[in-house]
Amino acid sequence: MQPKEWQEENYNDIDDYFDSQKKKNSKQSKRKWREIEAFKEQKRMQREIAAFDDYVMH
Numbered sequence: 001m002q003p004k005e006w007q008e009e010n011y012n013d014i015d016d017y018f019d020s021q022k023k024k025n026s027k028q029s030k031r032k033w034r035e036i037e038a039f040k041e042q043k044r045m046q047r048e049i050a051a052f053d054d055y056v057m058h
Helices: 003-057
Strands: none
Touching: none
């Protein structure tokens, strides 16, 4: 294998690695966003139930 071919192969591997890391980070960001939205929805539902309970009790 000639040095130039080796360097090109090595660069392709590096590019592939960084592309996969970008995808991984993107997936983690999306997952985190979904977790935040689920948490906010849960808190909203708790407030609504608490407000309903206050309404029913009075």
